[in-house]
Amino acid sequence: MSGSTPITYDDVIAWINTFAASVRDQKEYLTELDSAIGDADHGINMDRGFQAVIGKLPGLPNRDIGAAFKTVGMTLVSTVGGASGPLYGTFFLQLGTATAGREAIGLDDLIAALDAGVAGVQRIGKAEPGDKTMLDTLLPARDALREAAASGASLQDALARAVAAAEQGMLATIPLVARKGRASYLGERSAGHQDPGATSSYLLLKAAADAWSGAAGGTAN
Amino acid sequence: MSGSTPITYDDVIAWINTFAASVRDQKEYLTELDSAIGDADHGINMDRGFQAVIGKLPGLPNRDIGAAFKTVGMTLVSTVGGASGPLYGTFFLQLGTATAGREAIGLDDLIAALDAGVAGVQRIGKAEPGDKTMLDTLLPARDALREAAASGASLQDALARAVAAAEQGMLATIPLVARKGRASYLGERSAGHQDPGATSSYLLLKAAADAWSGAAGGTAN
Amino acid sequence: MKKLINNPERAVDEELAGMAAAHGDLIRIIEPNVVLRRDAPRPGKVGVISGGGSGHEPMHGGYVGMGMLDAACPGAVFTSPVPDQMLAATKAVNAGAGVLHIVKNYTGDIMNFELAAEMARAEGIEVASVVIADDVAVKDSLYTAGRRGVGGTVLAEKIVGAAAEAGADLKTVAALCQKVQDNVRSMGMALTSCTVPVAGKPTFELGEDEMEIGIGIHGEPGRTRMKLAPADEITEMLATPILDDLPFKSGDTVLAFVNGMGGTPLMELYIVFNKLAQILKGRGIAIGRSFVGNYITSLEMAGTSITLLRLDDELTRFWDAPVHTPALRWGV
Amino acid sequence: MKKLINNPERAVDEELAGMAAAHGDLIRIIEPNVVLRRDAPRPGKVGVISGGGSGHEPMHGGYVGMGMLDAACPGAVFTSPVPDQMLAATKAVNAGAGVLHIVKNYTGDIMNFELAAEMARAEGIEVASVVIADDVAVKDSLYTAGRRGVGGTVLAEKIVGAAAEAGADLKTVAALCQKVQDNVRSMGMALTSCTVPVAGKPTFELGEDEMEIGIGIHGEPGRTRMKLAPADEITEMLATPILDDLPFKSGDTVLAFVNGMGGTPLMELYIVFNKLAQILKGRGIAIGRSFVGNYITSLEMAGTSITLLRLDDELTRFWDAPVHTPALRWGV
C-alpha cells in the first residue's frame, strides 16, 4: 500500500524549497490576482514569508519533519502578516503537530497531516467551501489524495490526482462571489476573478508533486 | 496732422470690448504660455478681469473717456490679482488720468496717455526693457506710435506700425532670460518661451487697430 | 512608480526611524516595529493599542501619545502586522490594568490580533478586543467577513484613549470602544488608485472620467465604478447610505469627519464638508464637532471618505479631552 | 482633471464656505473672501495678516486663529489676492495698534499688498510689511524678482503671531518677522505636476522617471529636470544648498521642517526626515524642533520641501507658544 513509499525529511525540505522558489517565481502573478479583488500584496506576502523560511531551514538541529513544519509555520506567522500569514502559518503548524518526531512519513501520514492543516485553516478562518478562498483548493486536493490512497495509488499518482483536483478547485473560484477575506468587500464584482490564495495553495500542491516526482518512492517518472 | 482724426468715447468702448473678446478667445493660449514659464493662469486672470470690465461698461454715467479708463483700471485691480492685475490696472488708471474729462481724443493724446500708462507699469513693476515682460511689447509699440505720428501718419497707419512693433517686441521676448516676474525663477530655462504678458499686451494693441480700423477717422480700410 | 523612497522593502523601517527622529519627545520605536508611547507603561493605566498595515498614515503611529494610543503596530504596506508585534506592544504597555486591542475588521487583522491576544493571555496579561467595522459600503452579514473598519477607527482611538488616560478600567474602556463602534458609520470613494511600493504599479486603473465608490483604505477597488460626478453629488452618494444605516435621526448631534485618502488637497475636502453640512442641516442633524483632513489614508490615493459619529455628552467629553501625539494635539 | 469640485470658478468660494461650516468657533468669512479670526479685532493687539493664491492649503486660511494670523486673504488658485481683500482684512483686524502684512516675495503679492497698504494708510491705519523670500533654489539678485517666499512663511506666521498675541507692538512684531526671514532657508522638489482647476490640465508634464528640483509652490517648473533619484539623494540635493546658503554652522540649533506638496504620503516625508536628521547630525547641527506634514502645498502635487530655521531662545519660545487655528493647534 501507499504507506510503503516513504517521504523523507529531505523530501519535506525539498518540497518547501520548491514551493519557495515557485512563490518567488509567481510573486508578481499572485500579487496581480490580488490587485483585482484584494490589496495587491499576496505574492509579496508569501514571498516575504518563504524567503524567511528558507533562511531558517539550514539551521534546523535534527531531521524531525514535525519540527521542520513547525518552524515553517512559526516563521510564516511571524513574518507574513495579512490573512495569509496566520492561515498558512496555522496550516504548517498543524502539519508539524501531526508529524512531530518523524524522520519519514507515508502517504497516509501525509493525508492525516493535511487533514489537520485544513482543519486549522477552517478553524481560524471560519470559511466554508465555495467562499472563494484557499480552502477551495485545499479541500478537493486533500479529498483526491485520500481517494487515490484508498484505491492504492502510488504517492506520485496520488499527488498527480491531488494537483489536478487542486487546479480544478482553483479555477472553480473564478465565477464565485467571495464571502470571506478582502474580496468579499467587492460583492458581485469579485466574480470573474481567480482567488489569489486558492492559487498559491495550488502551487503548494504542485510543488510537492514536482519535488517528489523523482525522489520519494524511487525514480518513478 | 494726426490729431485731426478723433478717437471717440464709443471707439474707446469698442477697443475695450474688442480686447475683452480677444482675451476670451486667447484665454487658453495665454494660459498655456504661462504654463511654460509661470503658473498657468495669465489667460484666466485676464479673462476674469475683462469679463468684470464688460459688465461694468454699460453702467457708466457719462461719455467721459478718462472715467471709462479709470473704471477699467479699478475693476482690473479689484478682480485680477496676480502680477497682471496691478500692472494692467495701473496702466488703465494712468490712461484714465491722462484723458480725464475728454469725450474724444486725438492720436497725440493717445500717445501721451500710453506714455503715462507705460510709466505707471514701470514704476510699480520696476522692470527694464529686456526683462521679458509686457514692457517689451508696450515700449516699442508706444515708440512706433510716436514716430509714426511725428511723420504725419494717419491713426490707422500709426496703429498698424505700433502693432507691428508690438508683435516684434513680443516675439523678441522668446530668447530672453527673464529677470522679472515669475519666469525669473526659472533662470536660463525661461529662454525659448514667449512671455504671456508681452503676448496679452500685443493683443491689446491689436484690439485697438481692429476696433478702429473702420471707425475712428472715417471708414478707411 | 514615483515615490520619495530609497528601497520599497525598507520603506516602513526608514519611516519609523524618521518618526523617531522627529517625535522623540512623544514616542520611541521598539522591536519588532512597534511605535511606543515614550513614557509607556503608565502605572495603573489600561493600555490601548492598535495596528494594521502601513500606508494609512498618520494612522496608527501618528496617534501614539498622551490621551490616545499607548502603542501602534505597523505592518508592511496594506498588510496586517504579525502577532509578534502586537504581543510586544501588549507587553510593553501593560501596567497590570490590562490592554485593549482596537482591531479593524479585516480577516488578517482579526486573526493576527487574536493570535497575539492568546499569547499575551498565556503570559498572564488581561486583553480585551473590540472590532471596528463601520464601512456601510459593505453589506453586513453573518456569512461574510462583514464590514471593513475605516474612519471610525480614528475616532475610537481618540475617545477610548481619553477614557484610558482618565483612569477607566479595561471593561469600561472596552465598552466605550464598542459604543463608538455602535454609533459610527463611514463610506469612501476614490478618484485615483495608489501604488503599493513593493508592487511598483497602481493597484487598479481608472479612466480619466471614472471614479470608484465604496472603496476601503487598501487601494482595493470599490463597490461600483461610475462616471465622475460633481463634488456635491459624490457627497450625497456617500452621506445618504451612512445616514440611512444607523439610522441617524433629526435631532441627533454628530461629529462630522471628512477625510482625505492621502492625495486630496484640503480645498476639496472643505468643498465636500460644505455640502455635507447642507445635507445634515436638511435632515435636522446638528454638527457638534468637525474634523477635516488626511487622517486615515491609502498612500497617495485621491479621494475622500465621510464618517459620522452620533455624539452624546460622554463621547463629546472624551473627544474634547487633551491629546498629544505626532498627528493630533489639543488641550495641551 | 479629477477633482472633488463642482465648478472650477466657484471652488475657492465653496472651500471658504466649508471652512466656515467646519471651524465656525475659530474663524468667519467676510467679503471679499477674507478668512477672519472669529473674535477680531482684539483690543490693543497688533493685527497680523497674510494672503496669497489659493491652492496652498492649509496656508494661509488654516492658520487664522489665536496665536497666529488675524486674517488671511485667499486669491484665486495660485493668483495673488486683490488689494480689496487685504484692505478689508487690514481694516477688520486693526484695533489701533497697527497691522503687519506678511508678504511672500512674488511680483503679484508684493504689488497687491502694497496697493492695499497704501489705501489702508490713507485711511489712517499704521501698516508694516515684511517680505518672506527664503527659497534658495532661486538666485538672489538686485536685478531680478529675487527669491520666492515658501516654507519659511508658515514658520514666520506662527512665531510672529505668538509675539503679537503676547502684546508686542508693531515695530517689534515686524522686526521679529524680519528676523525669521533672515534665519530661514528652503528648497523644494516635485515628482508630479498639479492641475489648476480652471486650467483643467497639469501645468507641466513630467516623465515617469523624471523629477523637478527647485520648484516653488505654484505648480511652476523648477530650476532643473532630472532623472528620478532615491529619497536620500533628493534630501541631499535639497538640504545642501540650504545649509550652505545662510550658512548654517556646527553648533547651530534648527527647526527642521519637512513639508509635503499636497499629494505626498506622510510615510515619504518621514523617510526624507530620517535622512535630513542624519545630514544635520553629520554637520553638528542640532534639531531643536521638528515639523513634518503638508503645511504649504501646491494642490495635489507630489513632492517635498525642506525648510530650516536657525533657532534661538526667542524664536523657540514663540514657536512653542499656544496656537489654535484650523490647521495648527497646541498649548490650548
Ligand SMILES: Nc1ncnc2c1ncn2[C@@H]1O[C@H](COP(=O)(O)OP(=O)(O)O)[C@@H](O)[C@H]1O
Ligand atoms: N477567512 C478565510 N479563510 C481562508 N482563506 C482566506 C480567508 N480570508 C482570506 N483568505 C485567503 O487569503 C488570501 C489573501 O491573502 P493575502 O492577500 O496575503 O492577505 P490580505 O487579504 O490580508 O491582504 C485570499 O485570496 C484567500 O484565499
Ligand SMILES: Nc1ncnc2c1ncn2[C@@H]1O[C@H](COP(=O)(O)OP(=O)(O)O)[C@@H](O)[C@H]1O
Ligand atoms: N515686474 C514686472 N513688470 C512688468 N510686467 C511684469 C512684471 N512681472 C510680471 N509681469 C508680467 O506679468 C505676466 C504674468 O501675469 P500673470 O500670469 O497674470 O500673473 P502671475 O505671474 O502673478 O501669475 C508676465 O508674463 C509678465 O509679462
Ligand SMILES: [Mg+2]
Ligand atoms: Mg492581499
Ligand SMILES: [Mg+2]
Ligand atoms: Mg501667472
Ligand SMILES: [Mg+2]
Ligand atoms: Mg494585505
Ligand SMILES: [Mg+2]
Ligand atoms: Mg498667478
